[in-house]
Amino acid sequence: MTRSSYTVTGMACGHCAAFVTEEIEGIAGVTAVTVDVETGRVSVTSDKELDTAEVGAAVEEAGYGLAVADE
Structure with missing residues (x-):
């Protein structure tokens, strides 16, 4: 299993998080x-x-x- 972290710009609320989560999933x-x-x-x-x-x-x-990708 691999875990990666990213910085996403422009999110302001739970709905934003839901959209990002859905697309990445x-x-x-x-x-x-x-x-x-x-x-x-x-x-x-x-x-x-x-x-x-x-x-x-x-x-x-x-x-x-996607601002920064840290692996």
Whole structure:
């Protein structure tokens, strides 16, 4: 299992977190997503290494931006 952390910009509420969570959960291999709206931190647990570009595309699909990726 792999755990990755990202910083997402533009989130302001629980609805924002729900949109981001839904899009990231759609990535193959993702098993869990935790979003902290206050800090913009998103933790993703997956059964394989994730491609940062794929995570960024999912975040953008939700209407937000991927600022920093820390693995």
